Amino acid sequence: MNTNQSRRGFLKALGLASAATLIPNVVLGQNILKGSTGDNVHNLVKWKFSGAHWGAFRAKIAGDKLLEVKPFEFDQHPTDMIYNIPGLVYNSSRVRYPMVRLDWFKNGYKSDTTQRGDNRFVRVTWDQALDLVYNELERIQTQYGAWALHIGNVGWRSVGQLHSCGNNMLRALAMHGSGVTTAGDYSTGAGQTILPYVLGSTEVYSQGTSWPLILDNSDVIVFWGNDPIKNLQVGWNTETHEAYAYYEQLREKIAKNEIQVISVDPVKSKTQNFLNCEQQYVNPLTDVALMLAIAHTMVKENLHDQDFLATYTVGFDEFEPYLMGKTIDHIEKTPEWAEPICGVKADRIRELARLFTKGRTQLIFGWATQRQQHGEQPYWMGAVLAAMIGQIGLPGGGISYSHHYCSVGVPTSGASMPGAFPLALDFGRKAKYDQPDYQGYSATIPVARVVDALLEPGKEINYNGSTVKLPPYKMAMFSGANQWHRQQDRNKMKRAYQKLETIVYTDYNWTASCRFADIVLPACTPYERNDLDIYGTYSNRGIIAMHKLVDPLYHSKPDLEIWAQFAKRLGREEEYRQGLTEMEWLEKLYNECRDANKASGFKMPEFAKFWEDGYVLFPEGPLWTRHADFREDPEVNALGTPSGFIEIFSRKIASYNYENCKGHPIWIEKDERSHGGPKSEKYPFWLQSPHPDSRLHSQMCEVDSAREKYSIAGREPVYMNEDDAKAKGIKHGDVVLVFNDRGSLIAGANISPNFPKGVLRIFEGAWYGPLNEAIGSVDTYGDPNTVTMDVGTSDLAQATSANTCIVDIRKYEGAAPAVTSFGGPIEVDPIV
Numbered sequence: 001m002n003t004n005q006s007r008r009g010f011l012k013a014l015g016l017a018s019a020a021t022l023i024p025n026v027v028l029g030q031n032i033l034k035g036s037t038g039d040n041v042h043n044l045v046k047w048k049f050s051g052a053h054w055g056a057f058r059a060k061i062a063g064d065k066l067l068e069v070k071p072f073e074f075d076q077h078p079t080d081m082i083y084n085i086p087g088l089v090y091n092s093s094r095v096r097y098p099m100v101r102l103d104w105f106k107n108g109y110k111s112d113t114t115q116r117g118d119n120r121f122v123r124v125t126w127d128q129a130l131d132l133v134y135n136e137l138e139r140i141q142t143q144y145g146a147w148a149l150h151i152g153n154v155g156w157r158s159v160g161q162l163h164s165c166g167n168n169m170l171r172a173l174a175m176h177g178s179g180v181t182t183a184g185d186y187s188t189g190a191g192q193t194i195l196p197y198v199l200g201s202t203e204v205y206s207q208g209t210s211w212p213l214i215l216d217n218s219d220v221i222v223f224w225g226n227d228p229i230k231n232l233q234v235g236w237n238t239e240t241h242e243a244y245a246y247y248e249q250l251r252e253k254i255a256k257n258e259i260q261v262i263s264v265d266p267v268k269s270k271t272q273n274f275l276n277c278e279q280q281y282v283n284p285l286t287d288v289a290l291m292l293a294i295a296h297t298m299v300k301e302n303l304h305d306q307d308f309l310a311t312y313t314v315g316f317d318e319f320e321p322y323l324m325g326k327t328i329d330h331i332e333k334t335p336e337w338a339e340p341i342c343g344v345k346a347d348r349i350r351e352l353a354r355l356f357t358k359g360r361t362q363l364i365f366g367w368a369t370q371r372q373q374h375g376e377q378p379y380w381m382g383a384v385l386a387a388m389i390g391q392i393g394l395p396g397g398g399i400s401y402s403h404h405y406c407s408v409g410v411p412t413s414g415a416s417m418p419g420a421f422p423l424a425l426d427f428g429r430k431a432k433y434d435q436p437d438y439q440g441y442s443a444t445i446p447v448a449r450v451v452d453a454l455l456e457p458g459k460e461i462n463y464n465g466s467t468v469k470l471p472p473y474k475m476a477m478f479s480g481a482n483q484w485h486r487q488q489d490r491n492k493m494k495r496a497y498q499k500l501e502t503i504v505y506t507d508y509n510w511t512a513s514c515r516f517a518d519i520v521l522p523a524c525t526p527y528e529r530n531d532l533d534i535y536g537t538y539s540n541r542g543i544i545a546m547h548k549l550v551d552p553l554y555h556s557k558p559d560l561e562i563w564a565q566f567a568k569r570l571g572r573e574e575e576y577r578q579g580l581t582e583m584e585w586l587e588k589l590y591n592e593c594r595d596a597n598k599a600s601g602f603k604m605p606e607f608a609k610f611w612e613d614g615y616v617l618f619p620e621g622p623l624w625t626r627h628a629d630f631r632e633d634p635e636v637n638a639l640g641t642p643s644g645f646i647e648i649f650s651r652k653i654a655s656y657n658y659e660n661c662k663g664h665p666i667w668i669e670k671d672e673r674s675h676g677g678p679k680s681e682k683y684p685f686w687l688q689s690p691h692p693d694s695r696l697h698s699q700m701c702e703v704d705s706a707r708e709k710y711s712i713a714g715r716e717p718v719y720m721n722e723d724d725a726k727a728k729g730i731k732h733g734d735v736v737l738v739f740n741d742r743g744s745l746i747a748g749a750n751i752s753p754n755f756p757k758g759v760l761r762i763f764e765g766a767w768y769g770p771l772n773e774a775i776g777s778v779d780t781y782g783d784p785n786t787v788t789m790d791v792g793t794s795d796l797a798q799a800t801s802a803n804t805c806i807v808d809i810r811k812y813e814g815a816a817p818a819v820t821s822f823g824g825p826i827e828v829d830p831i832v
C-alpha cells in the first residue's frame with residue numbers, strides 16, 4: 001500500500017488536501033468519540049482522545065479504567081509502543097505517595113548520604129513534603145546563595161503544552177530564587193555547538209529539505225551513523241509518523257535501482273534492513289579518518305567542486321595542507337593511511353569519493369557520531385565533505401543533520417502552534433530572593449559536566465570560548481528527566497551525589513533517580529490530566545486535545561497542581577496560575593493560537609468543538625530546500641557564521657587554542673577505542689548505547705508486558721555477534737557480565753547477525769538497578785551508563801561522550817542476583 005497516498009486520501013476526504021478547513025468528527029464514518037452504538041444507557045464505555053511522544057491515539061475508557069488504546073486513523077505508521085500506554089498508567093513502578101528517604105527524614109540535610117540509593121523511604125503527606133522542599137530552598141538561598149541550587153535540565157518529560165512539567169517547576173522556582181542552570185543537551189551537545197561556527201545555525205533542530213525533493217533529485221543518499229526507521233517512532237511533540245511514507249517510497253526506488261543508498265555504520269541498522277540498502281562498515285569512532293581520506297581522494301583526483309569552495313566557503317586553503325600532510329601532524333590523509341584506522345579498504349575509500357561526486361549526493365547524519373569524544377569533528381568534517389561535493393543548497397544534495405528526527409523532511413504547514421504555560425515570571429514580578437550572587441561561580445554550566453561540578457568544585461574549565469567555574473552546588477531539583485539514566489558513569493555519580501545535601505525529584509515513575517533522591521513528589525501521568533499538544537514537531541500538522549483519561553492514581557497530582565501548591569507557600573498561588581483553571585488555560589492557549597491563525601488564513605473551530613473532536617489538522621505546506629536561499633545569493637542570504645560563508649576554517653575556534661578542537665576538522669585518537677585503538681588489549685569490545693527500538697529512553701522500561709518481549713533472562717539484552725559469543729563461551733539467552741574499570745552490569749546475551757566483531761550494543765534507558773548503594777556494586781538489570789565514560793567531547797562543547805566506551809564481557813557464573821530496578825521504594829516506618 002502506498003501509505004503516503006492513503007494519507008493524502010485521508011486528508012482529501014477531510015477536505016484538507018488543498019485548503020485549510022476543520023475536520024468534523026463525523027467524516028470518519030461514525031462518531032467514534034461517543035462510544036459504540038451497542039452501548040446501553042448504563043454503559044460507561046467512552047472513547048477519548050490524546051497524544052504522546054509515540055503518536056496521537058484514541059483511548060477506550062470504562063468507568064474510570066483505561067482499557068485499551070488505538071492509534072489515531074491519520075497515523076499511517078503507528079509505533080507498537082503506543083500500545084504500552086495502559087501498562088504505563090497501571091504500573092507497579094508508579095510513584096504513589098510523596099516519599100522522603102529514611103535517613104533524610106530523620107536528619108534532614110545533615111543526613112548520611114552514603115545511604116543514598118538503599119531505597120528505604122518514608123511515606124509523608126503532600127503538605128509535609130512541600131513544606132520540606134520549601135524550607136530547604138529557603139535554607140539554601142539564605143545559608144549559601146544562588147550558586148548552591150542546581151536546577152536540572154528538563155529532559156524528555158511528557159508532551160502537553162500546559163502541564164509541561166519542566167515549565168511548571170521552573171516557573172515556581174523562579175518565583176523563589178535563582179540557581180545554577182545548564183547549557184546544551186544530551187542529544188546534540190557537540191553538534192549544536194560546532195555547527196553555528198560552520199554553517200551558521202545548529203542544523204540539528206532545523207527543518208530539512210522536503211522528502212519529495214530528495215526522492216526526485218538524489219542519485220545517492222548516505223545515512224551516516226543514522227537509524228531513522230528506529231528513531232522516527234518518537235517525537236518531541238505528538239508524532240505524526242508521516243516521514244515513514246517516504247522511506248517506503250525510497251525502498252521502492254532502491255529496489256528499482258533509481259537511488260543508491262549507503263548506510264555508514266558499524267552495525268546493520270534497522271533502517272538498512274528495512275530499506276534493503278548497502279552498508280558501509282566503518283570501525284567505531286573513526287568516521288573522521290574515513291571522511292578525510294575521501295576528501296584526500298577528491299583532491300588527488302580533482303573531483304572536488306572548486307567553484308563552490310571559492311564562492312560559498314572560507315578556509316579550504318588552510319584545511320588542504322593538513323589533508324596533504326603539510327601541517328599539524330604532518331601525515332598525508334591518504335586512503336592507505338585511513339585503512340588501518342577505519343577498517344575500510346583504501347580502494348573502497350577511493351570508490352566512495354568518486355561515487356559521492358558523480359551525481360547528486362545527499363548526506364544525512366544521525367546524532368550518535370557527535371555523542372562521542374571529539375564529537376565536534378565528524379560533524380564539521382561532514383560539512384567540509386559536503387562543501388567539497390558542492391551541492392549544498394540543491395534539492396537532494398548537500399548535508400542534513402536532522403532527517404532522523406521528528407519527521408523532519410515533511411513540509412511544515414505554516415500554521416501557528418499553541419504556546420505553553422509560561423516558565424518565566426510575569427512581567428514586572430520578581431523572585432523572593434532576587435539578587436543572585438554566584439560568588440564567582442558560573443550561573444550556567446554545560447549539561448554533561450554536572451557531576452564534575454560536585455567532584456571538582458571550583459574547577460575552571462574551557463567551554464565554547466569562555467571559562468566556566470564549576471559551582472559546588474548543595475541541592476538539586478529535577479523534573480521530567482531521569483538523571484540516573486541519561487548521565488554517564490554511575491559509580492562516579494554515586495561518589496559525587498554523596499556531596500549533595502538535598503535532592504528533590506518529581507516524576508510519575510520510581511526510577512533510579514528517585515531511589516537516589518531525598519524527597520520524591522508523585523506527578524501523575526499525562527493521561528490523568530487535560531492538556532493539548534502540537535501535532536508534528538516540525539510539520540506543525542495540527543493540534544491535539546489530550547483528554548484526561550482517568551483520575552490521578554494514588555496520591556499523584558498534575559505538575560501544575562504540585563507547583564501551584566508550592567507557590568502557595570510563597571503566597572503567590574494566584575499569580576502562579578494567573579487566576580485560571582486547567583480548562584480556562586487550555587481555552588486561552590487554543591484561542592491565542594486560533595487568533596494568530598485567523599490572520600494567516602488557517603481556520604480553526606471554536607474551542608468546544610476542537611475539544612470534542614480531539615484534533616485540528618492543517619494542510620501540508622510547500623516543498624522546501626535547505627540552504628537554497630544561501631546558494632542563490634550568498635551575500636544577501638549570508639549564513640550566521642562570522643564570515644557569512646561556510647567555514648571550513650574557523651578563525652574564531654582557532655583563536656580559542658584548544659588542543660582537542662582546532663581551527664579546522666582533524667583526526668584525533670580517542671582515550672579508548674576498540675578495533676586496535678587505545679586500551680583495546682584490555683577491553684576489546686566497543687559498547688555502543690543507541691536509542692532503544694522499543695522505548696523512549698527510560699520511559700516504558702517499567703512496562704512489564706513490553707519488557708517481556710525484548711528482555712533476555714529478565715535482563716536488558718546485550719547484542720553481539722556469533723563469533724565473539726563463541727570465543728567467550730556465551731550462548732543466546734545466557735546471563736552475562738559486561739564490565740570495565742568504571743563498573744559492571746548484568747545483561748542477557750542476544751546473538752544477532754547485525755553486529756560485527758568487537759561491537760556490543762545495549763540500548764540506553766535500561767533502568768539502573770544497583771545490587772546495593774555501595775560504590776562499585778553491580779547493576780542487576782543492564783544500564784549501559786554503568787560503564788560509559790563521563791568526559792566532555794572537547795573544550796569547545798563539553799558535551800556527553802557516551803559512545804566512547806570499551807568493555808569486556810563474560811558469561812555470568814552462578815546464580816545472578818535478582819533485578820532491583822522495578823517496583824518502587826522499600827517503604828519503612830521511621831519509628832520502628
Ligand SMILES: Nc1nc2c(c(=O)[nH]1)N[C@H]1C(S)=C(S)[C@@H](COP(=O)(O)OP(=O)(O)OC[C@H]3O[C@@H](n4cnc5c(=O)[nH]c(N)nc54)[C@H](O)[C@@H]3O)O[C@H]1N2
Binds near residue numbers: 371784
Ligand atoms: N549511554 C547513553 N546515554 C544517553 C544517551 C545515549 O545515546 N547513550 N542519549 C542521551 C540523550 S540523547 C538523551 S535525550 C537523554 C534522555 O534522558 P531523559 O530525558 O532523562 O530520559 P527519559 O527516560 O525520557 O526521562 C524522562 C523522565 O521524565 C519523567 N516524566 C515523564 N512525564 C512526566 C511528567 O509529566 N511529569 C514529571 N514530573 N515527570 C515526567 C519520566 O517518567 C522519566 O523519568 O539520555 C542521554 N543519555
Ligand SMILES: Nc1nc2c(c(=O)[nH]1)N[C@H]1C(S)=C(S)[C@@H](COP(=O)(O)OP(=O)(O)OC[C@H]3O[C@@H](n4cnc5c(=O)[nH]c(N)nc54)[C@H](O)[C@@H]3O)O[C@H]1N2
Binds near residue numbers: 693697
Ligand atoms: N525509538 C526511539 N527513537 C528515538 C529515541 C528513543 O529513545 N527511542 N530518542 C530520540 C532522541 S532524544 C534522540 S537524541 C535521537 C537519537 O538519534 P541518534 O543519536 O542519531 O541515534 P542512535 O540510535 O544513538 O544512533 C544511530 C546510529 O548511529 C550508529 N553509530 C554509533 N556510533 C557510530 C560511529 O562511531 N560511527 C558510525 N558511522 N555510526 C555510529 C549506531 O550504530 C546507530 O545505528 O533519537 C530520537 N528517537
Ligand SMILES: [Mo]
Binds near residue numbers: 186187188
Ligand atoms: Mo536526545
